[in-house]
Amino acid sequence: MILSSVGKTTNAAGAGEATLNDTISIAVLPGDGIGPEVMAPALRVLGRAADLYGFRVETAEHPAGAGHYRDHGSALPQATVDAVAAADATLLAAMGLPNIRYADNTEIVPQIDLREIHGLYGGVRPIRAWLPDAVPLKDPRGASIDFVLVRESTEGLFVGRGKEQTDGDRAVRDIMEVTRETSEKLFHFSFRLARQRRKHLTLVDKANVLGSMAFFRRIFDEVAEHYPDVETSRLYVDACAMIMVQRPWDFDVMVTENMFGDILSDLAAGLVGGLGLAPSGDIGDGCAVFQPSHGTAPDIMGKGIANPNAMILSAALMLDWLGRKREDERMIRAGAAIEAAVAAALKSGAALTGDLGGSAGTEAAGDAVIAELGTRR
Ligand code: ATP
Numbered sequence: 417m418i419l420s421s422v423g424k425t426t427n428a429a430g431a432g433e434a435t436l437n438d439t440i441s442i443a444v445l446p447g448d449g450i451g452p453e454v455m456a457p458a459l460r461v462l463g464r465a466a467d468l469y470g471f472r473v474e475t476a477e478h479p480a481g482a483g484h485y486r487d488h489g490s491a492l493p494q495a496t497v498d499a500v501a502a503a504d505a506t507l508l509a510a511m512g513l514p515n516i517r518y519a520d521n522t523e524i525v526p527q528i529d530l531r532e533i534h535g536l537y538g539g540v541r542p543i544r545a546w547l548p549d550a551v552p553l554k555d556p557r558g559a560s561i562d563f564v565l566v567r568e569s570t571e572g573l574f575v576g577r578g579k580e581q582t583d584g585d586r587a588v589r590d591i592m593e594v595t596r597e598t599s600e601k602l603f604h605f606s607f608r609l610a611r612q613r614r615k616h617l618t619l620v621d622k623a624n625v626l627g628s629m630a631f632f633r634r635i636f637d638e639v640a641e642h643y644p645d646v647e648t649s650r651l652y653v654d655a656c657a658m659i660m661v662q663r664p665w666d667f668d669v670m671v672t673e674n675m676f677g678d679i680l681s682d683l684a685a686g687l688v689g690g691l692g693l694a695p696s697g698d699i700g701d702g703c704a705v706f707q708p709s710h711g712t713a714p715d716i717m718g719k720g721i722a723n724p725n726a727m728i729l730s731a732a733l734m735l736d737w738l739g740r741k742r743e744d745e746r747m748i749r750a751g752a753a754i755e756a757a758v759a760a761a762l763k764s765g766a767a768l769t770g771d772l773g774g775s776a777g778t779e780a781a782g783d784a785v786i787a788e789l790g791t792r793r
Pocket of ligand 1: 511710711712716723
């Protein structure tokens with residue numbers, strides 16, 4: 417474990433020692449592949465934002481991932497699980513490598529284990545046109561894509577992981593589970609989020625075919641009664657996929673099952689320029705892990721060319737979540753400033769990495785965001 421501190425010690429008045437409330441403790445899980453490469457600039461951006469907005473960030477790095485499994489026999493040590501629970505929030509980069517697998521040949525995905533262990537049911541994926549030029553679809557009336565996909569992240573079709581029923585070489589059955597407890601929490605979370613935005617929530621399911629999805633919809637309808645100020649729509653997942661391509665700018669918040677959310681969030685990232693611009697947060701009742709939507713990108717690891725923007729935007733999302741939870745305007749404003757700095761650095765071209773058609777390296781893209789951040793106060 418590496419303990420470090422980023423951000424100066426200041427209080428709201430800008431002088432003296434920081435109080436406990438001024439400090440956020442962040443568990444840092446760099447993981448595998450390009451994970452450590454994108455984490456480094458994100459921590460530098462976070463430190464600069466903390467300096468500018470007058471709070472302190474303490475980071476502690478913890479091991480997890482395929483590399484740790486190869487070297488130490490465990491992909492997710494208990495100490496790391498405990499550190500995630502104890503921290504104010506966690507930043508996770510990416511985990512898993514194609515050539516390192518468990519003995520039964522399944523993939524090493526500690527990020528999914530963490531969601532299940534800590535009950536991080538609310539998988540938040542904000543989809544915004546950070547770089548308008550990278551958006552392949554244009555609204556004839558000029559509306560911009562700006563929605564949040566909430567993916568239930570602890571059950572649904574993913575519950576079947578490792579529990580499939582095998583009938584020799586004839587058939588394999590996976591399990592799909594939807595519980596009332598998690599669905600109620602998920603929907604309350606999504607309605608509260610819609611309330612902070614344009615007050616429209618779309619349920620995405622397959623209630624016309626699957627009993628579990630009809631149950632999901634019934635619970636949604638019950639919870640909706642508590643939020644008469646939020647407009648609702650209900651879409652089958654196939655129709656939703658089509659509408660996301662036809663008129664993505666119409667969505668505000670959408671909520672869906674785990675596997676549907678897994679698929680639709682990649683589609684959504686593609687709508688705004690790809691995985692390098694897609695941040696995410698996995699949020700539970702008190703615990704939360706923030707990570708880019710992309711994987712470890714083994715094809716470009718070690719080259720210093722990975723796009724750090726999704727990781728940086730995940731850190732911004734974390735500050736927004738922490739600020740709202742602690743009712744601390746400084747963190748909310750710091751999160752918004754990081755987002756604005758990313759947008760400006762992309763627009764100027766200075767943060768455009770190869771995947772976005774530019775030539776900036778990972779570190780230079782991070783520096784460009786930091787430079788923009790400095791102009792925002
Ligand atoms: P996972 O299953 O863990 O999501 P994956 O193999 O499906 O992983 P990624 O690792 O995200 O997907 O990589 C998909 C493609 O996107 C690769 O070509 C990779 O190089 C590219 N890519 C992913 N993230 C980035 C990034 N931050 N910067 C540049 N390219 C990226």
